[in-house]
Amino acid sequence: MTKNWIAELRTIVGPRNVITGSESLAWESDGLSLVRGMGQAIVLPLDTEETVRVMKLLAREGVPVVPRGAGTGLTGGATPVEGGVTVGTARMREIFSIDPVGRLAHVQAGVVNSDLSVTARPHGLFYAPDPSSQAACTLGGNVANNSGGPHCFMHGSTTRHVRGVKLVDAQGQVLDLLASPADPEGLDLVGLITGSEGMFGMVTEVQLNLEPLPEEVQTIIAVFPSLDAACDCVSEAIAAHIEASAIEILDKLTIAAVEDSIFAAGYPREAEALLLVEAEGGALEVQETIDLVLQLAKKHGAMEIRSAQDKAERARLWAGRKGAFGAMGRVAPDLYVADVVAPRTRLREIVALAIKIAEERNLRLGNVFHAGDGNLHPNIAYDRRDEDEVRRVLEAGQLIMEACIERGGSLTGEHGVGVEKMTHMCDLFDDDDLNTMHRVRDALDPKRRMNPTKVLPLRACREVRNGGLPFSPMGNLGAKT
Amino acid sequence: MSQTNASDRAHLLGQGSGCALGEVHELTCLAPKDHGQLAEVLGEARRRSFSVLPIGAGSQLAWCRPDAIDDPANAPTPISLMHMAGVLEQIPGEGTVTAQAGTPWCDLAQAVEQSGECLPADLAGATTSTLGGILAAGRSGPNRLRHGPLRHHVLGMQVMLSDGTLAKSGGRLVKNVTGFDLHRLYTGSRGTLAIILDASLRLKALPEREWSFSMPVADCASGFTKALEIQQVMPRLHWLVLTRTQNEVRLQGGLAGRASQVKADQERVLTALGDTPEFFDGQAPTERKRLGEEGAENRHAWEIGSPLTHCAELLGILEAQLPTETKLWVDCGAGRILVGPAGDATVTEKPSWAETIGAEATSLRPLCVHRHLHAQWTGSNPSPTQTDWQQRLTCGLDPAGIFSMTLDPGEAPA
Numbered sequence: 001m002t003k004n005w006i007a008e009l010r011t012i013v014g015p016r017n018v019i020t021g022s023e024s025l026a027w028e029s030d031g032l033s034l035v036r037g038m039g040q041a042i043v044l045p046l047d048t049e050e051t052v053r054v055m056k057l058l059a060r061e062g063v064p065v066v067p068r069g070a071g072t073g074l075t076g077g078a079t080p081v082e083g084g085v086t087v088g089t090a091r092m093r094e095i096f097s098i099d100p101v102g103r104l105a106h107v108q109a110g111v112v113n114s115d116l117s118v119t120a121r122p123h124g125l126f127y128a129p130d131p132s133s134q135a136a137c138t139l140g141g142n143v144a145n146n147s148g149g150p151h152c153f154m155h156g157s158t159t160r161h162v163r164g165v166k167l168v169d170a171q172g173q174v175l176d177l178l179a180s181p182a183d184p185e186g187l188d189l190v191g192l193i194t195g196s197e198g199m200f201g202m203v204t205e206v207q208l209n210l211e212p213l214p215e216e217v218q219t220i221i222a223v224f225p226s227l228d229a230a231c232d233c234v235s236e237a238i239a240a241h242i243e244a245s246a247i248e249i250l251d252k253l254t255i256a257a258v259e260d261s262i263f264a265a266g267y268p269r270e271a272e273a274l275l276l277v278e279a280e281g282g283a284l285e286v287q288e289t290i291d292l293v294l295q296l297a298k299k300h301g302a303m304e305i306r307s308a309q310d311k312a313e314r315a316r317l318w319a320g321r322k323g324a325f326g327a328m329g330r331v332a333p334d335l336y337v338a339d340v341v342a343p344r345t346r347l348r349e350i351v352a353l354a355i356k357i358a359e360e361r362n363l364r365l366g367n368v369f370h371a372g373d374g375n376l377h378p379n380i381a382y383d384r385r386d387e388d389e390v391r392r393v394l395e396a397g398q399l400i401m402e403a404c405i406e407r408g409g410s411l412t413g414e415h416g417v418g419v420e421k422m423t424h425m426c427d428l429f430d431d432d433d434l435n436t437m438h439r440v441r442d443a444l445d446p447k448r449r450m451n452p453t454k455v456l457p458l459r460a461c462r463e464v465r466n467g468g469l470p471f472s473p474m475g476n477l478g479a480k481t
Numbered sequence: 482m483s484q485t486n487a488s489d490r491a492h493l494l495g496q497g498s499g500c501a502l503g504e505v506h507e508l509t510c511l512a513p514k515d516h517g518q519l520a521e522v523l524g525e526a527r528r529r530s531f532s533v534l535p536i537g538a539g540s541q542l543a544w545c546r547p548d549a550i551d552d553p554a555n556a557p558t559p560i561s562l563m564h565m566a567g568v569l570e571q572i573p574g575e576g577t578v579t580a581q582a583g584t585p586w587c588d589l590a591q592a593v594e595q596s597g598e599c600l601p602a603d604l605a606g607a608t609t610s611t612l613g614g615i616l617a618a619g620r621s622g623p624n625r626l627r628h629g630p631l632r633h634h635v636l637g638m639q640v641m642l643s644d645g646t647l648a649k650s651g652g653r654l655v656k657n658v659t660g661f662d663l664h665r666l667y668t669g670s671r672g673t674l675a676i677i678l679d680a681s682l683r684l685k686a687l688p689e690r691e692w693s694f695s696m697p698v699a700d701c702a703s704g705f706t707k708a709l710e711i712q713q714v715m716p717r718l719h720w721l722v723l724t725r726t727q728n729e730v731r732l733q734g735g736l737a738g739r740a741s742q743v744k745a746d747q748e749r750v751l752t753a754l755g756d757t758p759e760f761f762d763g764q765a766p767t768e769r770k771r772l773g774e775e776g777a778e779n780r781h782a783w784e785i786g787s788p789l790t791h792c793a794e795l796l797g798i799l800e801a802q803l804p805t806e807t808k809l810w811v812d813c814g815a816g817r818i819l820v821g822p823a824g825d826a827t828v829t830e831k832p833s834w835a836e837t838i839g840a841e842a843t844s845l846r847p848l849c850v851h852r853h854l855h856a857q858w859t860g861s862n863p864s865p866t867q868t869d870w871q872q873r874l875t876c877g878l879d880p881a882g883i884f885s886m887t888l889d890p891g892e893a894p895a
Contacts, residue, residue: 101709102789102816146658157656159632159665175866180817181786184669185863187871191665195658204577213714239574241597242684282717286740311738341654345574373656411655422658428659429649436648437661438880442879444870455660460877 005061009043012053017044017091027086030071030078031133033334034394035419036267039080045354046091047108047387048166048174048204055202056172058085064449065170067198069110069141072133074337075418077145077197077393081453095119096205100415104163106178109140109203116208125210128155129169131414132322140203144197147237149323149413153372154245156281157414159194164207169200170445178207192440197416198451200444214245218290219308221318223271223295227251227355227367230273231348232302234371237293237439238344244289247372248321253331254366254379261327265320266313270306275302275371276321278314281417285298324368325379331364332381336393339415340404344374344436353403354378375413376404397479401425417455425457490531495670497525503561506539510559516678520645523676523883527643532557532883535672537583538612557884560676562613568592569679570653577636579653579681582613586726595603598684601634613677617641619669623720624737626814631668634683636662640675645877653681663762666874673885676877690743691719693735694750696758701725703794704732707754709789710814714753715747718814725800725809734813762828785818792816 010018019027019042028036039065044306058065064084073077080086089110096106100123106115115133117126130149131137137147143165148157157162164178177190184190193200199352224230230249237247250258253275255267267274275297277291308314320327328335335346342350351367358365358380369376378400382393397420401411405427412421425434437456441448484727487510495502500519501674503512505863511533513519526533535556536542562583571593578593578600587608602622604615616638622628628634640663646671650663660843667675698704704723711734712718721734736743736750749760787795792811799820810819863871875885 042766074587099788099790105789118756146662148656148658152656156629156633157658160629169866171588175870176864177867180790181788182625182817183621183630187674187865187874188619188665188669189870190630191662191668194665195662199661230668234821235574238576241576243686270895282742282746288739288741341656342573371655374654375656404538406690408653410652410654410657411659413654414658415774416658418659428652432646433649433660436642436646436663437650439877440663440666440874443873449782474681479616 003040004042005063007058008055008057008123009041009054009371013045014055015049017046017376019044022061022390024086026079027068027071027080028078030068030418031074031337032079032418032420033123034074034336034390035076035079037080038080038083039064039084039086042068042080042086042421043090044088044091048168050204050236050421051087051168052172052174053205053471054087054172055168055170058087058448062447062449063405063454065202066451067140067144067202069138069144070112070133070136072131073141073145073418074415074467075412075420076418077417077418077451077454078141081451083115083400084452089138090206092140092204098123098125098210099107099329100125103212104283105208105210107139107206107208109143109206109328110138113137113139113142118443120210121213123210126213127161127208128152128211129158129161130322132325134322139208143194143203143206144196144198145414145416148370148373148375150248150318150370151244151278152414153247153370159191160317161209162190162194162206163209165190165203166205169202169203170447170450175201178205180207186257195416197418197455199441199455201450214281216286217278217280217314218286219247219276219278219314220290220293221267221317222275222277222293222302223268223304223306224273224275224300224302225295225428226301227273227351227458228348229253229300229302230275231351231371233275233296233302235345237296240292240296242289242292242372243281243285243454244277244293245281246278247370249367249369249371250321251325252277253364254324254328254368257330257366259322259325259328263320263323263327265316265318267317267320271303276317276393279422321368324366328366328379328381331366334381334382334384336382336397337415338376338378338380338397338400338410340376340401341366341413342374342376342404343409346407346409347371347374347376350407350409351376351378356399357396357399361396363389363392363396365396370413373413374409398424422453422455423458425455482640486554487558490529490558493529494525494531497529497761498522500697501867503563505536505559505561505563506542508539508559510536510561512561512563514564514805516565516647519560519565519641519676519678523641523643523645526559526883528880530883533560534616535560535562535582535613535676537562537582537611537617538609540609541614541618541620559881560678562611562678564581565678566611566776568682571596572819575653576655576684577681578677578684579637579654579679580612581679582611582616582677584612586610586612586615591877592683594687597687599687601628601683601685602631611779612680616640616668616677616680617670617672619671621815623722623812623814625812626721627719627737628685630815631664631682635664635798636670636681638667638680639678640667641678642675642880643713643883647674648677651681655683657803673875688737688739688743690740691735692747693720693733694754694758695731695733696754698723698730698732701791701800701811702793704730705793705796705811705813709793710733711750711753712813715746715750717742721813723796723809724815727806727808730809732813747886775865776832785820787816787818789816792818 092108094112566583
């Protein structure tokens with residue numbers, strides 16, 4: 001029998017926008033398909049007003065809330081929780097305004113990332129953060145995860161581009177931080193909300209900074225005989241203060257997968273590693289940057305260097321890079337996308353370690369990553385129907401994270417913590433650090449109904465060290481021994 | 482709260498905690514030498530129910546915590562981290578620096594310049610301000626037009642909460658989204674949530690060449706319109722500032738970066754300006770710092786944050802209303818307008834024009850007038866939810882209320 005409050009939800013958002021039972025299976029996971037969950041319902045409000053009514057109702061009933069954008073996240077942040085309701089932004093797709101003078105866009109949270117740049121282009125503007133999933137992921141999801149992308153090497157992650165938000169908190173109160181001045185009035189709540197993985201409320205509208213379209217763009221690829229050489233080239237370029245807009249590396253397995261797919265970009269198949277560099281800005285500074293890359297690439301043994309001759313070729317090179325995760329589907333039905341950050345002076349060492357960890361477990365690992373930021377994505381192709389392979393994949397993922405942290409790296413550069421990395425928060429932060437985060441969370445959501453069982457271990461690190469989180473969808477894999 | 486003055490309270494806390502005393506801007510302050518001693522001071526403050534205020538080098542007190550100097554009887558007890566200074570980590574090739582909060586900004590700037598890098602904000606008051614003070618005050622330099630505000634370049638922080646808890650957030654890497662960005666919350670919180678102990682910043686490449694211009698304009702409103710036009714022509718401008726003094730209004734700005742590009746761009750800027758500006762090629766850094774100093778050190782300024790689309794209109798209102806002796810300083814990249822007395826004059830009470838301008842300015846929505854003369858925190862009206870969130874966060878991190886005089890712990894939200 002349908003619960004009364006679910007019937008009430010249908011009254012608020014319309015019967016078609018409350019999904020329950022087997023129809024909600026499509027929402028059972030996000031991009032971390034290893035972790036699945038089933039809540040009581042999926043609700044899709046149209047706007048802030050409907051969201052307020054939904055959130056007030058859920059607050060009255062004491063129901064946990066999982067905010068969700070397009071579900072492209074890769075760490076389980078949008079996985080439904082038992083007894084909870086997933087509130088999605090799929091119907092919030094309006095771009096309210098583009099202000100070409102103030103270089104600002106005001107959008108609903110469910111607007112797809114790449115749609116904003118398309119809309120801003122006639123004004124000579126674009127939205128800089130460009131996650132590989134930008135053709136599907138939403139701007140609200142980007143805010144929740146402080147998403148990155150290749151061009152964040154120059155432009156910075158999402159947090160540098162969020163000017164204001166409108167958020168509905170756990171009690172259904174609206175926090176309107178739109179139309180803010182350039183500096184926050186009082187505490188920087190926008191900075192706090194961005195990257196909080198939906199734990200402070202449901203973002204329904206966003207005000208974003210736009211950038212002027214660059215006057216000049218040059219894109220090159222350099223083919224290396226080894227991944228080590230490509231990594232060393234990047235480390236030296238960073239030390240030389242290179243001012244590129246994106247510095248990416250793809251390895252042999254990834255290149256083959258891309259070239260066999262609809263994203264084929266003309267990458268040379270013989271390459272052990274490919275360096276993809278883009279520079280943007282004034283013509284002279286762009287040329288100097290590219291010249292520096294060419295010089296360093298040759299020094300590190302590049303076998304071939306090719307420049308994109310026109311916009312179409314540049315677009316093709318990027319389509320290959322951004323389609324790399326999808327292309328890996330040709331290698332195996334499932335893909336585990338790791339996301340760790342290495343000190344930029346230790347790229348080669350940590351990439352080599354990831355490869356060794358995968359080889360030791362007989363796993364197929366492809367590397368495609370934001371080398372300029374030290375943000376590595378060791379991708380492991382697997383088949384989730386093979387339980388033993390799943391176990392080895394998760395073990396490898398954990399070991400890669402640990403190796404990175406031991407060498408001064410970090411858990412995540414752009415995908416967030418979600419459920420996947422929650423237990424490893426204790427490797428990076430101590431009890432006092434995590435308790436302080438809990439104090440902030442409890443101040444804003446005392447009943448912990450917003451996206452529970454994500455990001456922060458429940459009582460700091462004690463239960464992690466005592467043998468795993470009983471509620472963790474990752475089971476005991478995260479347990480520290 | 483005791484009615485002893487801040488100096489007496491500093492002596493009492495010093496005796497209780499074993500912490501030495503110092504003097505900053507004629508204020509007697511506590512000067513702990515390490516984290517342990519700072520925790521002792523905070524413990525003593527909790528026991529005695531004294532409020533405390535981290536003051537850095539004291540250069541921003543009049544600006545963002547006037548209560549510390551205007552009302553000695555009720556002022557919080559100042560704490561200086563002058564003895565907790567120095568660079569903790571700068572690895573060549575990483576493009577980041579981590580330093581203790583008491584490190585003078587100018588020392589930090591010099592340290593990173595040696596590796597061909599520069600701090601992401603070219604700040605005024607660099608000769609006296611500390612890293613912690615600048616972050617707590619939420620300051621940014623005029624070059625935010627190019628690099629964005631300083632808070633965007635803070636990678637991580639370690640702070641001490643009022644109960645002595647040491648807490649980290651973020652990290653030392655250029656890209657990292659692990660956990661809540663609490664360092665963004667502490668930045669600009671003016672010492673009301675925690676005491677910043679150390680912070681990591683992302684660095685920028687030291688520019689090969691800088692160039693700047695200065696030209697008279699008819700008035701601020703038309704000068705701002707001109708500034709927007711120039712930005713359309715030259716998106717690579719690093720800074721753009723409008724100043725009104727008793728005698729004239731000037732538009733000033735500059736470029737920085739690769740030498741060849743700066744040379745090419747300066748020609749385009751000159752063409753866009755139309756008139757022949759005076760320019761000081763080669764003196765740009767000095768001039769920019771002087772301008773920044775003017776903006777930041779104006780002790781009794783109002784600060785108005787305006788959307789760029791309304792800025793010219795707002796400047797027109799201000800020019801029409803303000804007495805001629807008042808000075809305007811406008812950061813054209815941020816829509817940040819400072820209003821203050823001319824020259825070195827010191828205003829000891831709110832001038833008569835303040836109320837009039839406030840009414841005019843706030844009628845131009847959306848707009849925020851957020852640093853009022855002698856106002857503790859904000860002169861505008863944030864929404865009830867925003868105020869509620871701020872109070873919840875303040876109470877959550879500082880339940881005893883020792884960092885915030887304005888918030889009675891008894892008024893903590895439910």
